[in-house]
Every structure is written in C-alpha cells, then in structure tokens.
Amino acid sequence: MVAGDGTSYGSTGLHKYIYEADTHKRISILGYQARKVSMKKDLKNEKRGGMYWKGTQAYPSVTQILSVIDKPTLRHWYGRQVFYAMLANPNLSEKQAMSAPYEISSKAKDRGSTVHSIVEAFENGNKVKLTSIPTEYRGYAKAFYRWVEQMKITILQHERTIFSEQHKYAGTLDLVVQMGEEKPPKLYVIDVKTGKDIYSEAFMQIAAYRAALAESKLNVQGVGVILLGKEGEYKFEAMEDTEVKFNGFLACKKIWEALNEEMLRKVAYFV
Secondary structure, eight states: OBOOOOOOOOOSOGGGOOEEEOTTOOEEEHHHHHHHHTTTTSGGGOEETTEEEETTEEEEBHHHHHTTSOOHHHHHHHHHHHHHHHHHOTTOOHHHHHHHHHHHHHHHHHHHHHHHHHHHHHHTTOOOOGGGSOHHHHHHHHHHHHHHHHTTEEEEEEEEEEEETTTTEEEEEEEEEEESSOSSOEEEEEEEEOSSOOOHHHHHHHHHHHHHHHHTTOOOSEEEEEEEOTTSOEEEEEESOOHHHHHHHHHHHHHHHHHTHHHHHHTTTTO
C-alpha cells in the first residue's frame, strides 16, 4: 500500500468539468455527461437485459457472466449491514432493515461513477484540482494521480466497449495504458476499483477483455487492477499470464448459459 501525503495538485481546462452535488451527494461532471450524450451511437449504449447488442445479435456482458460466482464475503457483508441497521434503530420494520445494504451499495455506485469521471477528465488532459472535488471523494482522486505518477502511466483508451465474436461476449473495459518507460512500451488492460480489496474474479474479468482485444488485433502484455483508497492510498496488482483466468471465465460462461438457456433461446443466441 502507498500512503497519501496530502500533495496538492494543479489543474488545466477545468471550465469544461463543473461539479454538482445533489441531496444524495452524487457527483456528476457536467462536461463528461455532455460528452456521454454525444456518444449515443457508441455500441456500449446498446445494452439491455445484461447483454450488449449488435442489431439482433446478443452478447452477454462479462460482468453478467461472472455473476454466477458465489460471493460468500458479500453475503456476510449483507447480513452485517442488516444487523447494524437494527442496532442503530430497533424500531425499523423488516423491509427497512433489509433495504439498508442496498442504500450503502447505491452510495458505492455513486462513488465509482464519480471516480470514473475523474479518470475520464484526466485522460482528456484535465487533472482535476483536488480542492474542487468533494472531500469524501478527494482521496480516491489523489490515489489515482499518485498511481499514474509512480507507475509512469500513459492512458491510451478509456471506457472502450469490446466484443468477442469467437466466444460471443462483450464488455466495457476501464483503461488500456502504457506502463513504465520500457522500449518497446508494455500495454496493460486496467480495471479501476474503489471497494474493499482486489478479488480473484477481477482478473477473470480483465482476462476476458484482453482476449477480446486480441481478436481486434490489439495485443497487450498484461492486465492489472488498481484499488483506490479513500485516504489517498492505493493497491495495485498485475499479471501477464492470464490463460488460467480466461479459462475460468469461459467456464463461468458455460454455467451462465445453462442457467439462462430459455432466455437465450428466445433471443436466438445459440443460432
């Protein structure tokens, strides 16, 4: 882990990235949102029912496929949140107590969206000034900037939607980066996380992205996960040999297809 040091960062071109906070403290970068509106023809917007679409052809999403993996840690976390909610307020109804984990999960999604907006701004040459970011998200931005600086990262692609025609799946990767100063440069597919830790299935996810990129003739040398911390710290793990992780992903895909056979036949997925 790398500790945050309170370093102050400058900014350029911030007039395009204006922050707003609503009553749920959900942050949106207006410049980024406007850019998303202009991307309506992008294939990543052709997504419904947990699948991406090209015309009438369905491609299950990578994250939907990996949802078949049992997550005992998540079940334990869910139970604890219900217990904590009842401790804080014994008068809660069953419905109110059971909804507590979802309220926390919603806040986590808001946090993730905000962090990805900061990454998007950085890719476009706008290093957002830390003092312009609400305090609760500031550490994540600081962690990302420190990772970029210390690992000598050059962002090449961000939020790219990719399709595997060979295996019939699709997904939207976070980053393709050049890492280090080696010649020739090494390219990595990176997934950005803001959760509790880095879990093994994250590498199955980006191994799938890597394989789909290879089909489009973009070969990368490895994959990595950057876990950003709220205090400005980060944790980074990378690997170059992803064959076992990709085979694990394909095994999950077979299980997902078997569990969703009826739906997939209705959309002519197996044709």
